[in-house]
Amino acid sequence: MKCRVCRERAVISVRRHNAGFCRPHFIEHIHRQVARTISDHHMFGADDRLVLGVSGGKDSLALWEILTVLGYRVDGVYLDLGIGEYSSDGLRFSRQFAAERDLSLRVVDLGSDHGFSIPEAARFTSRVACSACGLSKRFLLNEAAAEMGYDVLVVGHNLDDEAAVLLGNVLRWEVDYLARQRPVLPTSDGGLVRKVKPLLRVAERETAAYAVLRGIRYEIEECPMAAGNTINRYKEWLNRLEEQSPGLKARFLLGFLDRGAAYFPPDPPELLACGECGRPTPGETCSFCRLKKVTVLRIAGRSA
Amino acid sequence: MKVIMHQPRREIEVSGPRSVKALLNRLDMVSESVLVIRGDEILTDDVRLHPDDVIEVRPVISGG
Numbered sequence: 001m002k003c004r005v006c007r008e009r010a011v012i013s014v015r016r017h018n019a020g021f022c023r024p025h026f027i028e029h030i031h032r033q034v035a036r037t038i039s040d041h042h043m044f045g046a047d048d049r050l051v052l053g054v055s056g057g058k059d060s061l062a063l064w065e066i067l068t069v070l071g072y073r074v075d076g077v078y079l080d081l082g083i084g085e086y087s088s089d090g091l092r093f094s095r096q097f098a099a100e101r102d103l104s105l106r107v108v109d110l111g112s113d114h115g116f117s118i119p120e121a122a123r124f125t126s127r128v129a130c131s132a133c134g135l136s137k138r139f140l141l142n143e144a145a146a147e148m149g150y151d152v153l154v155v156g157h158n159l160d161d162e163a164a165v166l167l168g169n170v171l172r173w174e175v176d177y178l179a180r181q182r183p184v185l186p187t188s189d190g191g192l193v194r195k196v197k198p199l200l201r202v203a204e205r206e207t208a209a210y211a212v213l214r215g216i217r218y219e220i221e222e223c224p225m226a227a228g229n230t231i232n233r234y235k236e237w238l239n240r241l242e243e244q245s246p247g248l249k250a251r252f253l254l255g256f257l258d259r260g261a262a263y264f265p266p267d268p269p270e271l272l273a274c275g276e277c278g279r280p281t282p283g284e285t286c287s288f289c290r291l292k293k294v295t296v297l298r299i300a301g302r303s304a
Numbered sequence: 305m306k307v308i309m310h311q312p313r314r315e316i317e318v319s320g321p322r323s324v325k326a327l328l329n330r331l332d333m334v335s336e337s338v339l340v341i342r343g344d345e346i347l348t349d350d351v352r353l354h355p356d357d358v359i360e361v362r363p364v365i366s367g368g
Contacts, residue, residue, distance in 0.1 A: 001348045011346045013335075020348060057366055160365070208339050208364040209346055222311050222366055235365050239336040 082117025
């Protein structure tokens with residue numbers, strides 16, 4: 001296969017664009033896709049203070065690299081969720097990446113800051129691990145961004161992540177979630193920091209290829225708690241369909257954002273200050289504080 | 305050929321496939337879900353494979 005641009009040997013085929021790319025032209029293609037997404041959705045400007053949620057995986061590290069190359073100054077925040085070797089490896093890759101590029105990385109430790117880990121939350125509450133993890137990450141990333149005065153929280157959700165979540169929301173007709181599935185989630189007066197997803201047009205395979213081609217070392221092994229994860233199963237299904245119909249994932253997601261999302265207008269609930277932490281929540285106590293309270297109580301009960 | 309797999313990391317011997325596409329078919333995988341790597345090169349589906357190759361099949365799906 002030849003590169004679409006220069007006719008040299010291609011290192012990757014992007015079937016939805018019916019194109020192969022050599023290394024330099026693939027990297028250029030990815031930079032262009034991300035720059036276009038930032039611009040089309042007015043995600044942020046040169047003067048905004050940006051913080052990126054970094055996991056040590058391919059998506060967040062690739063995005064950090066891309067944004068840096070595009071000229072943005074982005075700090076990172078790593079959440080140590082206490083998932084054994086998986087967390088320590090993720091932290092090691094994140095620190096190595098930041099140190100090599102002289103970037104700033106802050107570490108938030110769920111255990112020392114809040115007294116529990118994700119495996120403990122999964123063990124001591126009715127929530128499955130990925131649900132406890134997702135809500136903790138949303139809370140902690142927003143809290144870190146708000147406390148440190150950032151204008152924009154950047155996350156590494158890629159095209160496959162968003163398409164899989166969309167599939168799940170459609171299969172269950174989760175209209176409230178469909179109303180919140182947007183490339184940009186705006187700032188709220190109560191303390192929610194503007195959140196953006198610049199990898200929206202970049203497939204998961206492409207972020208992995210980008211990381212490999214740029215020499216970025218990242219966590220390859222999957223989280224041990226994610227075995228049987230519903231979103232990963234949806235991704236595998238979508239990839240099987242994509243194999244038969246290249247471009248299907250992008251048409252599904254980008255078509256929704258372009259033409260379908262208008263049927264699910266955002267209807268943000270009135271937010272109050274959480275009685276425990278003061279962060280915005282539609283109820284009296286936010287879901288993170290409820291999770292924390294139950295988990296910490298049960299940990300204490302076990303050790304008493 | 306020797307094939308390095310992940311999740312969990314392991315090595316298996318596969319004989320027969322002459323192309324990346326044929327190897328993925330043998331492993332019941334689709335190219336959208338993995339990168340196929342030889343040395344420091346990513347391989348496209350049409351690349352020919354040799355019996356003494358060491359090939360890494362790296363999954364790209366992650367729950368993040």
